[in-house]
Amino acid sequence: MSGVKLDNIVKAYGEIEVVHGINLEVQEKEFVVLVGPSGCGKSTTLRMIAGLEEITDGELKIDDRLVNRVAPKDRDVAMVFQNYALYPHLNVAENIAFGLRIRKESKEAIEKSVSEVGEILGLTPYLQRRPADLSGGQRQRVAMGRAIVRRPKVFLFDEPLSNLDAKLRTQMRAEIKRLHKRLGATSVYVTHDQVEAMTLADRIVVMNAGVIEQIGTPMEVFMNPVNTFVAGFIGSPPMNQVKAVIQKRQGSSELHAKIGDDLVKLPETLPIEDGQEVILGIRPEHLSLNPDASSTSIPISLDLVETLGSEALLHATLNETPIIAKTETQGDIDHLWEVTEVHAPVSLIKLFDAQTGLAIREKSGS
Amino acid sequence: MAMNMNLYSRGDKIFAIATSILIGLFTAATLYPFIYIAAVSFSGGFAAAAGKVVITPIDTTLAAYKYVLTQSKFWISYGNTFIYTIGGTIVSLLIIIPGAYALSRPQLIGRRFWNLFVAFTLWFNAGLIPFFLNMRDLGLLDSYIGIIIGFAVNAFNLILLRNFFESLPQSFEEAARMDGANDFQILWKVYVPLSKPAIATITLFCIVSRWNGFFWAMVLLQSEEKIPLQVFLRHTIATLSDDHEFTATLTTQPFGVETVTAAIIVCSIIPVLIVYPFVQKYFEKGILLGGVKE
Numbered sequence: 045m046s047g048v049k050l051d052n053i054v055k056a057y058g059e060i061e062v063v064h065g066i067n068l069e070v071q072e073k074e075f076v077v078l079v080g081p082s083g084c085g086k087s088t089t090l091r092m093i094a095g096l097e098e099i100t101d102g103e104l105k106i107d108d109r110l111v112n113r114v115a116p117k118d119r120d121v122a123m124v125f126q127n128y129a130l131y132p133h134l135n136v137a138e139n140i141a142f143g144l145r146i147r148k149e150s151k152e153a154i155e156k157s158v159s160e161v162g163e164i165l166g167l168t169p170y171l172q173r174r175p176a177d178l179s180g181g182q183r184q185r186v187a188m189g190r191a192i193v194r195r196p197k198v199f200l201f202d203e204p205l206s207n208l209d210a211k212l213r214t215q216m217r218a219e220i221k222r223l224h225k226r227l228g229a230t231s232v233y234v235t236h237d238q239v240e241a242m243t244l245a246d247r248i249v250v251m252n253a254g255v256i257e258q259i260g261t262p263m264e265v266f267m268n269p270v271n272t273f274v275a276g277f278i279g280s281p282p283m284n285q286v287k288a289v290i291q292k293r294q295g296s297s298e299l300h301a302k303i304g305d306d307l308v309k310l311p312e313t314l315p316i317e318d319g320q321e322v323i324l325g326i327r328p329e330h331l332s333l334n335p336d337a338s339s340t341s342i343p344i345s346l347d348l349v350e351t352l353g354s355e356a357l358l359h360a361t362l363n364e365t366p367i368i369a370k371t372e373t374q375g376d377i378d379h380l381w382e383v384t385e386v387h388a389p390v391s392l393i394k395l396f397d398a399q400t401g402l403a404i405r406e407k408s409g410s
Numbered sequence: 411m412a413m414n415m416n417l418y419s420r421g422d423k424i425f426a427i428a429t430s431i432l433i434g435l436f437t438a439a440t441l442y443p444f445i446y447i448a449a450v451s452f453s454g455g456f457a458a459a460a461g462k463v464v465i466t467p468i469d470t471t472l473a474a475y476k477y478v479l480t481q482s483k484f485w486i487s488y489g490n491t492f493i494y495t496i497g498g499t500i501v502s503l504l505i506i507i508p509g510a511y512a513l514s515r516p517q518l519i520g521r522r523f524w525n526l527f528v529a530f531t532l533w534f535n536a537g538l539i540p541f542f543l544n545m546r547d548l549g550l551l552d553s554y555i556g557i558i559i560g561f562a563v564n565a566f567n568l569i570l571l572r573n574f575f576e577s578l579p580q581s582f583e584e585a586a587r588m589d590g591a592n593d594f595q596i597l598w599k600v601y602v603p604l605s606k607p608a609i610a611t612i613t614l615f616c617i618v619s620r621w622n623g624f625f626w627a628m629v630l631l632q633s634e635e636k637i638p639l640q641v642f643l644r645h646t647i648a649t650l651s652d653d654h655e656f657t658a659t660l661t662t663q664p665f666g667v668e669t670v671t672a673a674i675i676v677c678s679i680i681p682v683l684i685v686y687p688f689v690q691k692y693f694e695k696g697i698l699l700g701g702v703k704e
Contacts, residue, residue: 096584117590129581133603142599143589190589 046072046107046197046230048093054101055088063088064254065102070198070232075224077233079241080251081277087202089251090234094123094200107197122191123200126207128183130175130190137162137171140189147194161189164223181212188220192227201233205240217243238278242266250274266327268394272401275325275394281357283325284367287398292318301395304363309340309390313406321398328357331369331386339387344369349380356380444679451475451673455666474669478677486635487642488677490554494627494638495620497558502616505562507609510571511597525572531565538629545630552632561626564619567612574608575601614689621682643674 048070055063063085070076078086091097093104095116104111111119122143130139137158144154162168165185175183184204191199201220205213221244224231235241241248242262250257250265250273258270269275275283288301288308299310301324308324316322326342335341344360344367356377358369369386395404418426445465450458454469462468478484512518513525536544550556578601586596602609624640631637637645650667665673 094584094588096587116584116588121588123585123588125581125585127579127581129579129585131582131585131600131604142586142591146586146590146595146599190585194589 047074048198048230048232049105049108050089050093050102051105052102053089053092053099053104055085055092055097056100061100062254063092066251066254066256068249068256068259070230072230073228075231075233075244075246076249077235077241077245077247078249078251079235079238079277080257082236083253084251085254086234086236086251090123090200090202090232093198093232094121095119096123119198120196121198121200122194122196123202124184124187124191124204126203128175128187128207130183130186132175135172135174136167136178136186136189139175139186140167140193143190143194157193161193164192164226165189180208181216184208184216185219188223192223192229195229197230199229199231201231201235203235204233206235206237213240220244239280242278248278250277252277268403268405269325270403272323272325272396275396275403279327279329281328281368281370283327283394284331284362284365285396286324286362286365286367288322288324290316290318290320290322292316301393303342306343306363308342308388308393310393310395311390311406314395314404315406316395316404322404323396323398323401325394325396326367326388326392328368328370330392331367331371331388333369333371333380333383333386335387336389338391339389340393341385341387343385344383346381346383349377351377358383358386360386447672447675450668451676453669454664455669458668458672459666469664471664473664474673475677477663477665477670478673483634483642484639484674484677487637487639490636491621491638491640491678492681493554494557494623495617497554498561498620498623499613499616501558501562502564502567503609503613506564506568506571506612507602508597509563510568510575511593511601513568513572514575515593528565528568532569542629551630552636554636556630557623557627557638560630561620561623564616567615571605571608571612574605578604610689614686617685618682621678639674639678643671643678646674647671 050066050068052065052067053063054061054065066089078089080086088097092099095111095114099112106119106121131142134142140158140161141154144157158171159168162171165188167182167185167189170178170182175186178186187204205216208216217240233244245262247259248262248265249259252273258265258274265274265278269278269283272285275285286303288303291300291302291307297312299312299314299316300307301310301322303324331342332339342362344362346358346360348359350357350359351373354373356371356373358371358380360367360369371380396402397404446463449463449465449467451474452467452470452472453463454471457463457468513521513528515521518524535541545551545556545560550560582600582604583596586600591599622640623638624644627638628641628644631641647667650670
């Protein structure tokens with residue numbers, strides 16, 4: 045099994061610990077994305093897997109083999125760098141072949157591999173060009189070619205798309221996804237872009253300040269963030285978070301969140317107390333302009349309508365906290381200015397503890 | 411209303427003109443000795459001795475060259491200069507390139523100390539006599555090897571190349587390492603090709619300093635058959651000026667001390683002039699473009 049297992053991995057530079065004991069198991073053929081704000085330790089973690097950074101404490105296993113003290117070249121991993129790190133003095137074919145040459149593979153084998161990779165990545169017409177004569181997307185592809193030509197057990201990607209413009213990024217994202225489907229290689233991908241994380245990942249690992257906040261499929265992380273950090277990081281725009289106090293009526297099973305003077309209905313199964321301070325979370329996408337039987341209404345005061353074409357973002361405030369609602373425009377946005385309340389499906393409202401920021405989950409079995 | 415049509419203020423214009431004049435003066439001051447020496451080497455002995463040569467040769471003759479080029483000692487010393495230059499430059503590069511690479515690596519144990527150790531020699535050295543004694547005790551007096559390895563490492567060149575290596579993006583090394591390259595392969599297959607401009611620069615520095623190397627060659631070498639051209643030049647000047655017999659012949663010869671000296675100098679400049687244009691191209695453009703995205 046070509047999986048990667050991180051067991052209580054710690055990284056410290058002198059006295060300063062930057063990665064605080066993380067645990068992660070990447071399954072064979074899985075595409076795992078480490079995502080988090082800059083400085084969260086995601087790149088350091090990736091570089092520890094690559095062998096470019098020493099592991100201060102904990103165990104790293106690739107393919108069930110302990111590799112803490114194994115040189116990068118003997119770990120059977122390949123990495124795509126953020127800045128591509130293509131050798132400018134070598135042409136595309138030589139760049140791709142570099143690793144194979146170092147490993148002293150036969151000339152025929154190298155030629156065959158290079159032309160195969162060129163074919164896969166659509167680089168065949170450019171094999172004789174130098175990196176300087178390629179576009180950003182082509183360079184990116186060469187960098188990937190250099191990684192896949194060795195058929196490593198594990199692919200590592202260190203923000204490979206962050207130097208591309210938005211359009212190219214979308215295109216290359218799809219290409220990486222396709223490539224992963226085709227090659228089925230175990231991949232660990234680092235990005236600060238949550239859209240990339242959502243679109244590429246089999247599982248997302250959300251990191252913050254050197255710890256893993258949550259591991260889950262994109263939908264799990266999106267729908268059920270474990271804390272306010274994940275709720276605020278994943279999603280674009282992120283989840284709205286508003287301070288509220290729980291109101292529970294004696295003799296009634298109904299639960300409400302009191303925001304200022306307004307009451308918002310909550311799922312009845314949440315394990316909360318009357319008077320408890322919480323943070324109410326609701327995704328902008330889940331706020332709708334039309335009420336239905338299962339929704340609760342939230343009064344807002346609108347201050348800005350942002351048009352994205354097919355959708356519009358309503359920037360408003362709820363008890364002085366800014367919130368955003370995302371709605372479809374159907375070609376007309378003028379009527380959106382008249383909105384005074386939005387509706388949230390009760391089941392999609394999330395609650396977080398006001399002190400710890402942790403999600404308050406429904407009682408199991410109910 | 412006065413309008414400045416070409417976007418430069420009066421001060422800028424004056425500055426530009428003054429700069430051009432200064433550069434012109436410097437160029438003339440640097441170039442003139444070359445022209446003068448060349449002119450003297452083609453002039454008649456009397457005219458040169460009388461100080462009549464200014465820019466163009468007077469009483470043009472090739473007599474001085476004939477005299478120089480027929481001396482076997484000239485050719486021996488010329489050959490020696492080539493040996494010292496080529497051998498010395500190769501040895502210097504073989505030491506400086508790996509040395510600079512090692513000093514540029516963050517993982518080098520005691521890196522600060524080693525760097526300081528090298529930089530120290532930029533400002534302090536043992537001095538002339540201790541160095542001479544050291545060479546003597548090592549048995550390196552009057553030997554080709556002594557000249558070649560005794561001056562192989564130049565701290566300035568080492569630091570120059572180290573700085574260049576340090577300026578290369580770390581990801582080149584990391585990518586090569588992931589590809590399975592060891593330090594030697596990273597150095598020769600990645601860093602050296604990427605550092606052509608810097609290596610060309612230090613190569614030229616080495617060549618020029620070796621070619622012109624005079625003082626230590628004079629001090630350390632005794633055998634006439636081992637001396638380089640610069641030392642031969644000095645010997646020639648000394649012997650010709652002291653040689654009464656030679657002075658006596660001056661009335662009958664079309665060359666003199668000055669023209670012979672100038673001819674040797676011209677002969678010694680030519681190879682450097684030939685090498686320079688080949689190295690020059692590396693100074694002009696970097697080759698880093700495109701490899702990494704900044």
